[in-house]
Amino acid sequence: MPKIKIALLIALLFSVCIIALFLGPRGINPFDLSDIDRTIVFSIRLPRVLISLLMGMALGASGAVLQGILRNPLADPYILGISSGASLFAAFGIIMGFSFIGTFTIPVLAFTGAILTGVIVGIIGRKKGGIWPERLLLAGVGLSFLFSALLMLMLSLSSDEGLRRSVLWIFGDLSLSEWSRIPYGSVFILAGLILAMTRAKALNALILGDELAHSLGFSPHTERLVLFVSVGLMTAASVSLGGMIGFIGLLVPHIIRFFMGADSKVLIPAAALGGGALLCVADLVSRSILPPMELPAGIVTAIIGSPYFLYLLRRKNVLSI
């Protein structure tokens, strides 16, 4: 049964991709491509669709993993401060006008900020030879408050132009998608995803509690560390590809749980597929709804997703994760 549902999700994802490729501010007939149409499909829309898939998958999967290891339904990939670190570094680069490696400057800065934050949170969360969920959570929240404050400080000191570009970046901006970003993005995200999927059994055990996990033959601390690394990789790469996209990491895993249950072996890939499909649709909407302007995709995901989530919450008889 889960296999059929996963297959259905893959089919959904595939059709969403096709639709996103040929729909947009102007529809393109796939059987009659002019030169400009070809450029638009292959060098603008295709990388954009792929990057939205990668980001959505990373966020959905890392949300599912994180809610498991922290045993907290409110956890999302941004709660660990990774995104605040990335935003801080990216905004700094944008406002100072850095461009030492051309268009890669801001993504690389954001990735550095994200990884750095992840490492700091990991170090603070570690005590007595292991990572403790509560410590991790509090370290992340504390650090992200600090980074948000620094970010606000920087934004309030910056010129209007720098401010606007930083805000656009922070809201999630997929218009910067280029082929050149896909290789490194996919390496980190797929590595994190595969790592998380191979440890799905351990995650199931961790959700039951450390003692049960231990008696089932898993070392809770090692497993948590491995899963934390996978989350860090996925989130950092996703934020550096296109800024902060809200909603997906928090709510897509819950929506998937409503339909497919909480077994991590199914949940992680399904949340990845669902997140990818949702972000792809959201990006399609954000670039088509007010042509020739573009809206931040992060806003659209939340506007589409939150009402649906609330509707599901009302309909389904779910009391806990």
Add this chain to the structure above:
Amino acid sequence: MEKGEDEVNQGAILSPLREDFFLEEIRELTMTVFRSQRNFSTVLSSFCYNLETRLPGSNSQGCSRFISLRTVIENSLMSLKTAIFSVVLLTLYSLLITNAFSDDAPERIISLAPSTTEILFALGLGEKIVGVTSFCDYPVEAREKPKIGGMSNPSLETVLSLRPDIVVMTTDGNPKEFEMRLRSLNIKTYVFTARRIHELPAAIRDMGRVLGAEEPSRILSAEIEKAISRLGNSRQSDSRKKKVLFIVWPEPLIVAGPGTAIDDALNLLGVENIAGNAKTSYPKYSIEEVLYQSPDVIFIGKGMQANMRKVSRGLLHKLSLVPAVKNSSVFFVSDSLYRLGPRIITGIEELETCLK
């Protein structure tokens, strides 16, 4: 005692040697009169007290009653005199103050926007500027001026501490509340309302009139008007309108849309701004749309900045099918058109040279 004071008052009014001294003196006197006005109310209340308690009271203290009544009446008459005098003084003082402000040109000016700073310098008022925003970077002298904060969040305290005669603001970027607060603190403001090129000459003339730089403002606005009308005359000769895009920032793609000075300049030059129908003035623009619209010429602003070419490379690569990129009609231009000020003419001429 009161009599002596009156004499001093009159003396001061009769010998107004220097205006500053005079103003100072009158202010002080008004304060004194204010103080004696307070006395007046005390006296009045004691007067009433006397009337109510002493007069209808027992006759045992008839003599003292008489004396006190006389003192009371004398006192109150004196106070009445001071009160009337103080009203006269106050009117005189306020008249002098308003005259000083409306007749004389302000000596200490604060500019709350980069564009008005540029206009003030162009009108030769640079010496009188005592404060600018931290974004005022043109002309070079503006960078040396004391900073009062940003355009949207200027520091009220800093503005006050610089003791301005007038604060020049703009409707394009300064918060309205700030102007209201300044006015409630009795600081004079001048609000520059022009947002489009065709509104600029009249606005500059008005500003020159208020700030005591009428002659320079006439010259500057005439120059701008001449440039505008010259372009208006030469425009008819063009047969097909060239399609143009003015890029403010390549990544993310932000372009100059309707209602901006850049859009006005492009219209004056007789070319079509392909972002002219967007919904906001600086929209984040769709790259696909640029490909469809296929502009003949692309301008990239702030092109003199070292990194602008590097940052634009990715975008121009994506746009390689567009005529502007194919025919290498991509021009890196200055930021002269970003601010509605005296550099507008240079900016228009710069675009004109590129279009030829």
